[in-house]
Amino acid sequence: MARLRASIEHAAALHRRAAASAEAAGRGLDQVSGTDLDAAQRDIVVDLAAAAARLIPGWLGAPLDQAPPPAVPGAGAERPTHVRIGFARPLDDAEFPVVVPTAGHLVIDAERSDPRGDGLLRSVVLRLVAAHPAGTLRLRAVDPSGTVFAAFQALVPAGLMREPASDAAGLRAVLGEAEQWVRQPSRRYALLLAIARLPHSVDDSDLARIAALADSAQGTGLQLVVGGWPPEDPADGADAVPRSPLPHSTLVSLRRRYPLVSDPPMGSFGASGSLDVPVVLDPDPPASTVRSVCERIATHAESGSPTLTELLPDQLWQESSAEGLAVIVGRAGGNPLTLRLSDLTPHWLIGGRAGSGKTAFMVNVLYGLSTRYGPDQLTLYLLDLKEGGGFTEFVPTEGEPSWIPHARAVAVESDRDYGRAVLRELDAELTARADARQDGGPGRFADLRRGAELPRIVCVIDEFQVLVQANDGPARECLTLLESLARKGRSYGIHLILASRTARDVEALHARRDSLFGQFPVRIALPGGADVLDPRNQAAGPLGLGEAIVNTAGGLGGPAGASRAHERRMEFPDPYADPDIPVAVRHKLWEKRPDDHGPCVFYASAQAHLPAALPASRVRTAYLGRKIDVPLSLADFPLDGSPGRHLAVLGPSELGADLLDAAARSLAAQHRPGTAHFVIAPLIAAVEPVTARLAADLEAAGHHVTVDRSPQCPERDGYLFGFGLDGVPADATIDLSGVLRDGPANRVHVFGWWRGLRRFAEDTGGRSSPDAVAGLVLLNVPAADAAILLHEPGLGWQPRPNRALLHDRHSGSTEVIVPFIHGGRPA
């Protein structure tokens, strides 16, 4: 009982205490009038407005629809941290600015027809453009209507904005650029990606890329401002629309009467997840204000970051290269930085990871050199050994016939064979220059030039390690040629600019690394390119896109903290920041070209076709393809009276028919009609369309043609073209022994295609008469078989598409060729 009483008394005490608290609260509430509540709120609003004012000084927070703010656009020293989007009005007479952080993204979800969406977008973009230090904000816009960003146009020529993308392809290009940015952010610039609306026909993967970008942009200086997310309907995006919010973003929804502003990333307005007071968004700024801000920013920016234009001289071709070549590569400490290719600094080595700006740097250098020096002072060889088409702009293309007149050879898409051909040509040129030197010994190029007007030669090789990284004959030859050019080039005006993502990481170079790189006093380290510097030199650690360390002492560092005369940190421009500028420069150079000889252009995957006009030649010659030399000269097989002057094409590839076809047509072009007999033998069904067309064309040209499956060789002045000689049943083999031996003396030659080597050996006498057929073209013949057939154990031939190996037993020559192919057939 006693315990029960104690419990009741305790409960009664708690009850009395609760009742007293409720009474006290009631009394308190009775004392606070409506006016007092307003006053408290007003105090909070004042505090909020004061806090916002500190976050959004000048253009970031001032009203834009009245007089423009007094602050000079682009004059700010700091990057903005917040930007205003409107104001909140919790009471009729009290308001505070609503701001969002620039470290997060902004999404505006509005009906297409609601002008407030575009207005807010423009006002936010304008504030950010005006508030960033001039030239430090890059704007990339997507604007399917083409109208939202029209007033920002002045930023385009200054390289601060590209023409807005208007379709899905344009959106993808912009996303690609932003992804690259995220992988390798610049410390100097911020990137604002403003998507007014998603173009039609974007698909799920585009949406996923936008979401992934938003997710990964933290700390990279990339901010997204996106209208129309999530996409409204399938016409605006794909069916499976991601309805989830964009990561790290503030959402402004205009779908209800009052705009609803969601919690910003990294913050919360309260339990509801949004700002629960009426919000009025900033209105569309006047177009005149946008235009004048952009013009001011563009003017400031020109003095803010380097541009391609400032690297170029006012007048073309005013310099002499006798003492060396000099070019402005960018700015160091605010001043132009000049680098030289001369006797003292003959070669440059450039390193940088993928996307670090190596191509941009080299393109700047190439425009700088080719505008300073005329083609009589400078010759260029440009080799791009990566898959990417880095030097396309220097060669004529279908839509753009111009080229730079200094270019002797441009491999837009190169391979090792063409690279080796270029090195061989340079080596031959070096030898010719050495022979021309009166005193015989090496010396200064300037002295050599006194006797003759020799241009300096600059050979640029992007991803040069591709030439030397295999362990085979061609790689060893390339390394020897490179070393020789590097060692002797300075005395003969031949300079190398080698670029690589992994300069030092090439196994083949280990033993000879120093003998090669020791000749490269100039090292240029772009982001991720520290391996071109001495391993103890840490200078290239913290580099952003557009920055480089230039070292003229072979990459050696020096005491930490000491100023080093031989090493500068520099900034270089993106030559395509304004794509019109390189185009205009190239046109000026092209218009001034001294002749119409364009560069030799090489695309590794390009097919070769028999040309309509063939060179005059003293002896009849079958043309089979293109050699991989610098001018891609014709691969020829000359015919004379010596026994065995015949050609066998070997391997199952259907290119066999194309090669015989090219041989027949090229020979027919060298005969007057009626002076030679062409016997065409289609011995397998697959060749019939080719042989039928060939026979018809030769007949139409007036030649004597026989098409026969059991062919007889002509007795004099003629050819047998056996398409698929292994297609003849073994017991019906055409006896070739007589014609192979005696035919050439009577101007009769056999061209045969055998798909298998065994049958070829049987038909032509095999090992007992190895010289019965002097010419061999190997298609997809395995490497081991090829080496045995040609008696060359270290041949190094690997069958591959669009290539064949031409061997002439009489001259002993063996070379890789690009075989002629019928138009339209894949190689």
Ligand SMILES: Nc1ncnc2c1ncn2[C@@H]1O[C@H](COP(=O)(O)OP(=O)(O)OP(=O)(O)O)[C@@H](O)[C@H]1O
């Ligand atoms: N100075 C610069 N300022 C800003 N952006 C730049 C600059 N230089 C290059 N870029 C941009 O960086 C991107 C990569 O540049 P680039 O293609 O020159 O790199 P890369 O090192 O040659 O890459 P890869 O090794 O993959 O060929 C391009 O989008 C280019 O526009």
